[in-house]
Amino acid sequence: MRRRQGGFSLVEIAIAIAVLGVFVAVAANVAAVSVARANTRATETTLTRIEQSIVTYAFANLRLPCADTTGDGFGDCTGRDGWVPYADLGLGGLPQDGWGRPIRYVHNQHFAPPVLGSNSVYGFCQEMFSFARVAAATGLQSDQGTNLAFVLVSGGERDLSGDKDPVDVLVAPATGNAYRLSAVDYGDDATDDFARSRSFLSLAGQFECTGQVAAVNTLENEVINMNLLRGTLGNNISRYEGLIDGANFEILQGALAIASSAIQIAGAAATMIDAIGQGLMGNGAAIAAAAGAVTAAAAGIAGIVQASIQIAGARADIADNTDKINDTRSYGASALNVCNSANATITAAKGRSIACESSAL
Numbered sequence: 001m002r003r004r005q006g007g008f009s010l011v012e013i014a015i016a017i018a019v020l021g022v023f024v025a026v027a028a029n030v031a032a033v034s035v036a037r038a039n040t041r042a043t044e045t046t047l048t049r050i051e052q053s054i055v056t057y058a059f060a061n062l063r064l065p066c067a068d069t070t071g072d073g074f075g076d077c078t079g080r081d082g083w084v085p086y087a088d089l090g091l092g093g094l095p096q097d098g099w100g101r102p103i104r105y106v107h108n109q110h111f112a113p114p115v116l117g118s119n120s121v122y123g124f125c126q127e128m129f130s131f132a133r134v135a136a137a138t139g140l141q142s143d144q145g146t147n148l149a150f151v152l153v154s155g156g157e158r159d160l161s162g163d164k165d166p167v168d169v170l171v172a173p174a175t176g177n178a179y180r181l182s183a184v185d186y187g188d189d190a191t192d193d194f195a196r197s198r199s200f201l202s203l204a205g206q207f208e209c210t211g212q213v214a215a216v217n218t219l220e221n222e223v224i225n226m227n228l229l230r231g232t233l234g235n236n237i238s239r240y241e242g243l244i245d246g247a248n249f250e251i252l253q254g255a256l257a258i259a260s261s262a263i264q265i266a267g268a269a270a271t272m273i274d275a276i277g278q279g280l281m282g283n284g285a286a287i288a289a290a291a292g293a294v295t296a297a298a299a300g301i302a303g304i305v306q307a308s309i310q311i312a313g314a315r316a317d318i319a320d321n322t323d324k325i326n327d328t329r330s331y332g333a334s335a336l337n338v339c340n341s342a343n344a345t346i347t348a349a350k351g352r353s354i355a356c357e358s359s360a361l
Contacts, residue, residue: 036157038098039097039098040098040194041098042098043097043154043156043194044194046095046097046098046154047103047196049095050091050095050103051198053090054089054198055198062120062123063111063112063124064107064111064149064150065085065088065107066078066107067079067080067081067085067106067107068083068084068086068088069082069083071083071094073086073087073088073094074087075088077112080108080109080140083103083105084105084152085105097155097156099155099157101155103152103153103154104154105150105151105152106150106153107150107151108131108147108148108149110131111127111128111131111149111150111200119351120351121207121212121349122212122213122349122350123350123351124209125207125209125212125213126213128201128203128207128209129200129204129213131147131200132147132199132201142197146199147199147200148198148199149199149202150197150198151195151196151198152196153193153194153195153196154195156192156193156194158192216345216349219345220342220346220353222338223342223343223354224354226336226339227357229332229335230332230339230359230361231357233332234332236324236328237361240321240324240328241321241325243321244317244321244322246317247315247318247321248314250311250314251310251311251314253310254307254311255307255311257304257306257307257310258304258307258308258311260303261299261300261301261302262304264296264299264303265296265297265301265304267296268293268296268297269293271293271296272293272297328361332361336357336358339356339357340356343355
């Protein structure tokens, strides 16, 4: 019986090489998938960080940053398509995706300086609402026709369109046409791009613009109501002053009545004295005259009492209406302060306001 010599046969070596090749291919594929996933995570993290920085910048400056078209990190405001202005956003350097390519940044041309000049959150919100509705021929839109404020794009690993530009989802404009973002995500058959976009309505929602606009409009209504209130208060004061004039007239009438009654009493007293003298001299008719004088004096005294009551009531009315006038003027001054305060807020928000009714009360 022949003994087998040491070593491997050619068949065994071929089988071993084939098995090793399979392991190498599997390992390479696993490594490629792992690298792709790492690049994807890095890209998504970078896009999120840039998006948050842009929103923070918009909050602080009430406008979007301009695209960097020269590569120095600062927005140039001469175009809408470029790189992320990392210096303006306070980033450490030019942001790159997981494959080492710069992130593309495109913004709506109508929403970055020097075109936009909002100096208040209200104005910024109104601008966003306006641009969300307008059909801008030179703006930035999704393929559904939604007006976008800005878009960030990574070209991904490959140039699937074959135009030597790894970014495939952005359709550059022809003359007079808007930039179009033909996809807002990655993973379809046409592109491996990664994109983040923010519509005007989305950005306005993050700014809580509905509440901001409603608050300012509510203040405007408050100013209108305060002006109406001060007009009503002025009418009330005029009415109180009319009541005071009426009370002063009653005092005058009472004083005249007292004077007339005093004259009547004085005349009655003189008649009584004369009648008493005539009665002592035996004139019987004088007794009747004296009785009439007493009646006249009593009527005069009653007239004085009634006029005095009238005067006291009129003076009480004057005091009451004077207090009402003072209280109304104090309330009117408070209303004017509230109106002026509301107007200051409105002016800061809108650059204009409704004048407060400031005529003297």
